[in-house]
Amino acid sequence: MGIYLPIAEISVNIFVLLAMGAAVGFLSGMFGVGGGFLITPLLIFYNIPPAIAVATGANQVIASSFSGALSHVKRGTLDFKLGGVLLAGGIVGSTGGIFVFGFLRRLGQLDLFISLLYVVLLGTVGGLMLVESVNALRATRSGAAPVLKKSGQHNWIHRLPLKMRFRASKLFVSVIPVLGLGAGIGFLSSIMGVGGGFIMVPALIYLLKVPTNVVIGTSLFQIIFTSAYTTLVHATTNQTVDVMLAFLLMAGGVAGAQYGAKAGQRLRGEQLRALLALLVLAVAFRLAIDLFVTPPSLYSLSGVDPT
Amino acid sequence: MADFRAFLAAASLSLFAAASPARAQTPATENIQIGLSTDHVSITAGFSGADLTIFGSLENADPRVARQGRYDIVVVLEGPARPVVVRRKDRVLGIWINLESETFENVPVSYSVATTRPLQDVTDPNSYKQLSLGAANIYMQPADDGDSPATIQEFTAALRERKTATGLYSVNVGGVQFLSQNLFRATVRLAPNVPVGTHKARAFLFKSGLFIKESSAQLEIRKSGFEQSIFRVAHDFSFLYGVFAVSLAMLTGWLGRLVFRKD
Structure with missing residues (x-):
């Protein structure tokens, strides 16, 4: 039809x-990610103009992250304060991203930039994740206990000034890296149409040492607002949000x-991560081919834009 | 559902022409008329292209010339003119990147032609050029006159090629048919992405390769339907539209959890 x-x-x-x-929703439920990084490239493969795929992808991400965040609120695994600071950074980053988006569009380089960003980011994240999960799989097979990173060890991030206490995360850390991370994710959200969960989650765990149980809820919380803001600004400045398209994706999603x-609960963590890594790499590879062919x-x- | 047919009615049939006594001495010059029964056509959002039929009449036709088939008619439906940027991709480090570009002012968004016979059989290239008739003869004004003629020529050719490839510029050879000695019917193709706005229909009459007369009429193409309303709201009330998009997403997320909850 x-x-x-x-x-x-x-x-x-x-x-x-x-x-x-539905397929992306299934995968995002399984891996605990928003799915924006899969939706936008899929829409581009389906001949939706990249500018519209990005803005509509951001709109679709709101639905999945909102529904995910609700269950975390219920379980109390959401740090509102940390989320709020991330969000403040996110708004700044997103505003910058929208400006760059419009500028590249006028130059005629937007499509290229979106593809390049996807290839680089997905390639890097996918590659790192694959290496990490294959190592973990090998370690469990050989029977050795998985080597845990020593927690409580402080890196340079913890020496920065302007410290703030985040009670729910049991964290006392400078606001600078938190704002910076939020801004980076906001920028990507507006240019790539992603929520940024696939970068936010590892960054919160490894860089800020946020306890794993509050990471996903907090990341989802900030993603709702960043992508809502991104959607609003795209709608007003570029008129590239297609509600019809977004609604169909959300409904399936x-x-x-x-x-x-539910399916994700039956698979082990390393296996899940290895599968997700392969998926991410496949998307990056497919986008890369289009750049070279x-x-x-x-x-x-x-x-010609009237502006 | 995309099938729509706008019959643009026949104009006055020249019945009195044959009865005219003056005709016996000096043959009156032929005249061409096209008439549109409506000044606008609404297409629905699901429009996937269609044929538009235009009727017209040929007045004071010489029966002898008509019998020999030496009257030719070219009908053009020209869309509104807008500025266009043409970009060329070049390979940089193996990657295809938009590098060169050329902006043209006032390029007709669409240009559909229907003819009685192949264009090259109707008249010679010079006449087409003088009449600026045919996609190859529309003058495209570059925004920057400073560019070299070779560059401008290359991008003009590319512009025509892309327009033809997307169906916006088309030629329907044999699309004009004589129904009788005086009455003809022209079928021009509307591409699925036909632009909205004022279109100009023009009919050119040729007799044995010589241009005789031209007639024109205007036609407004509008889009209608639910999808078009969304488009209009998105552009006219873009902030409210954005708020709506965000609320819809949150509502869907919340409802989806209620309906499909598995935890």
Whole structure:
């Protein structure tokens, strides 16, 4: 069944989008990530213009992170104070990102920049995750106890000034890295249409030493607001949010996420991470191919922005 | 559902032409008329392209010339003109990057042609050039005159090629048919991404390769339907639209948890 997307201005198959949303939702539920980093490239592969894929991806991320954050509020595994500081940074980063987005679009380099950013980021994160999880898998197979990173050990981040106490996270740390991390994620959110959970979660654990149980809830909390802000600004400045497209993805996504979360409980942590790493690398690889393959036409047309 | 057909009605049939006594001495010059029954066409959001039929009449036709098939008609439906940027990708370190670009002012967004016979059989290239008739003969004004003629030529050609590839510029050979000696029907193609706005329909009459007369009419193409309302709201009330998009996402997330909850 075809449906016409009002903002993307193309006809698409409604079931393909629902299935896409459900599949990504399933994976995001399974791995505990927002899924924005999969949705946006998938939309680009499905011939949705990258600018619209990014803005709509940000809109879709709100739904999955909101539904995820609700269950963390219920379980009390959400640090509102830490989330709030991350968010303050996020708003600044996101505003900067939107500005860069509009600038690149006028230059005609937006599509390239989005693809490059995806390839580099997904390639790096996927690669690191694969190495880490394969090592962990090997360690468990050989029977050796997994080597834990010594906690409580302070790195340079803990020597920065302007310290603040985050009670729920049992943390006493400078606000500078927290704001910086929030800003970085906000920037990526507005340029890539991702929530940024796949960077935020490891950063909170390894850099700020936030206890693992509050990490996901807190990250989801900040992602709701950053992506809501990103969606709003994209809607007002670039008019690239397609609600029709976003709604179909969300509808499939929230359903898939709940089943994915259940399926995820049956797999072991290292196996999950290895699978996710392979998936991330596959997406990066597919995007990279498009950068190098000779396009069918070297020329492209675009309208002139009134600005 | 995309099938719509706008019949643009036949204009006055020239019945009196044949009865005119003056015709016996000096043959009156032929005249061409196209008439549109409506000044606007609404297309729905799911529009996937269609044929637009335009009727017209040929007045004072010489029956002898008509019998020999030496009257030719070219009908053009030209969309609104807008500025366009043409970009060329080049390989930098193995990656294809948009490098060179050229901006053109006032390029017709769409240009659909219907003809009685292949364009090269109707008249010679010079006449087309004088009439600026045909996609190859529309003058495209570059925004920056300083660029070299070779560059401008290259990008103009690329612009035409892309427009043709996306179906916005099309030629329907045999799309104009004589229904009788005086009445003809032209079928021009509307691409799925036909632009909204004022389109100009023009009909050119040729007799044995010579241009005789031109007639034109205007047509407004509008989009209608639910999707179009969304588009309008997104552009006119973009902040409220954004608030709505965010609220919808939160509502969906909350409902999804209620309905599909597994914990």
